[in-house]
Amino acid sequence: MQFAKRLDPLQFNVFADMDRAKAQARAAGQNVIDLSLGSSDLPAAAHITEAIAHSLSDTSTHGYLLFNGTRDFREAAAIWYEQKFGIAVNPETEVLPLIGSQEGTAHMPLAVLNPGDFALLLDPGYPSHAGGVHLAGGQIYPMPLLAENAFLPIFEDIPTAVLAQSKMMVLSYPHNPTTAIAPVAFFEKAVAFCREHGLVLVHDFPYVDLVFDDRNSLIEAESGNEEEYRKLMAPSIFQADRDKSVAIEFFTLSKSYSMGGFRVGYAIGNSELIAALRQVKAAVDFNQYRGILNGAISALTGPQDTVRTSVETFRKRRDAFVNALQGIGWQVPVPPATMYVWAKLPEPWAQDSVKFCTQLVQSTGVAASPGAGFGKSGEGYVRFALVESPAILEAAVRKIAEFLN
Numbered sequence: 001m002q003f004a005k006r007l008d009p010l011q012f013n014v015f016a017d018m019d020r021a022k023a024q025a026r027a028a029g030q031n032v033i034d035l036s037l038g039s040s041d042l043p044a045a046a047h048i049t050e051a052i053a054h055s056l057s058d059t060s061t062h063g064y065l066l067f068n069g070t071r072d073f074r075e076a077a078a079i080w081y082e083q084k085f086g087i088a089v090n091p092e093t094e095v096l097p098l099i100g101s102q103e104g105t106a107h108m109p110l111a112v113l114n115p116g117d118f119a120l121l122l123d124p125g126y127p128s129h130a131g132g133v134h135l136a137g138g139q140i141y142p143m144p145l146l147a148e149n150a151f152l153p154i155f156e157d158i159p160t161a162v163l164a165q166s167k168m169m170v171l172s173y174p175h176n177p178t179t180a181i182a183p184v185a186f187f188e189k190a191v192a193f194c195r196e197h198g199l200v201l202v203h204d205f206p207y208v209d210l211v212f213d214d215r216n217s218l219i220e221a222e223s224g225n226e227e228e229y230r231k232l233m234a235p236s237i238f239q240a241d242r243d244k245s246v247a248i249e250f251f252t253l254s255k256s257y258s259m260g261g262f263r264v265g266y267a268i269g270n271s272e273l274i275a276a277l278r279q280v281k282a283a284v285d286f287n288q289y290r291g292i293l294n295g296a297i298s299a300l301t302g303p304q305d306t307v308r309t310s311v312e313t314f315r316k317r318r319d320a321f322v323n324a325l326q327g328i329g330w331q332v333p334v335p336p337a338t339m340y341v342w343a344k345l346p347e348p349w350a351q352d353s354v355k356f357c358t359q360l361v362q363s364t365g366v367a368a369s370p371g372a373g374f375g376k377s378g379e380g381y382v383r384f385a386l387v388e389s390p391a392i393l394e395a396a397v398r399k400i401a402e403f404l405n
């Protein structure tokens with residue numbers, strides 16, 4: 001059979017190779033500790049699953065859901081955003097329900113790019129950002145993220161010829177996989193740059209709540225001075241683009257509310273961008289199941305203590321894992337955010353993260369993600385997802401130590 005050429009660039013997928021390596025390790029009798037996927041192992045809160053369970057027996061939830069039927073979800077998202085960032089959002093024109101942030105960010109290029117146009121992406125970056133550009137027939141300019149630049153791109157390095165053909169830039173902070181947080185001053189620079197060059201600015205923001213540093217002062221500040229509280233949070237792109245002139249931001253319920261399997265998220269942004277993405281989505285889906293939106297409304301409007309408990313859980317895991325790695329002489333930086341540890345590989349693996357990960361899982365059962373899978377500039381790194389208890393993470397580090405020795 002002959003398939004469309006647009007599938008060709010989607011074939012390079014080191015995560016599929018890792019999946020095979022994990023299956024082989026299991027078949028060979030290894031007890032696999034899987035730290036390769038950022039899929040939270042924590043359960044969604046009871047008030048969320050109860051709202052979904054209740055919806056199931058309400059037959060009015062069983063039919064197709066058109067845009068107007070999502071109004072209460074859009075209102076919940078707008079209020080959630082306003083309360084967190086103090087910026088008003090119009091639920092009619094500035095919010096769009098999504099089947100996850102991956103779906104939204106992958107569809108966005110179809111609304112913005114003509115074939116051959118460039119998208120400026122973070123390298124390393126989340127694979128769906130590149131996947132969406134390929135599906136839209138666009139070209140990718142990877143903006144390298146280096147440790148010495150705090151994993152922020154240098155806009156001045158983008159060649160003029162590329163910029164002339166570029167239509168969009170995609171950012172995502174706190175960043176998967178490097179765990180970096182971008183300051184508001186960087187977002188201000190990005191917004192000014194996108195305005196100057198006529199680019200749409202996409203900000204993928206799944207780790208909005210998964211921020212560790214200063215967490216204690218953050219919780220203290222939350223009950224006190226609002227301005228202080230916002231300074232400590234990971235910023236939203238609209239703190240730099242208050243009138244929503246060029247940006248669209250993508251949110252998910254997967255991380256903050258442990259609802260990854262339920263597939264629900266939303267975009268907030270410039271009303272023209274929201275309308276354009278809505279047009280693409282109208283051609284391919286009929287929104288999320290009403291019952292899952294009910295669960296998401298309950299998550300966004302209900303008690304937020306489970307979000308804090310999850311962050312605390314990931315912080316304890318981070319501390320256990322980082323301390324254990326440092327204990328075996330692997331000096332990794334302490335991640336300020338996300339649910340990952342981004343570790344520079346020691347010799348002789350420094351230039352072959354795929355080999356490191358496949359051999360590690362084969363000989364120890366510990367599965368991690370090779371940095372190369374996130375882009376060329378990810379080579380030389382490995383990403384560990386903190387999706388196991390501290391005791392299992394420490395056991396994984398003991399196995400890693402044996403492997404390195």
Ligand SMILES: Cc1ncc(COP(=O)(O)O)c(C=O)c1O
Pocket residue numbers: 038099100101102103126172176204206251252253254260264265
């Ligand atoms: C940067 C980024 N975007 C999107 C996603 C996927 O989010 P969702 O579950 O909402 O599709 C992830 C998941 O790990 C991610 O890290």
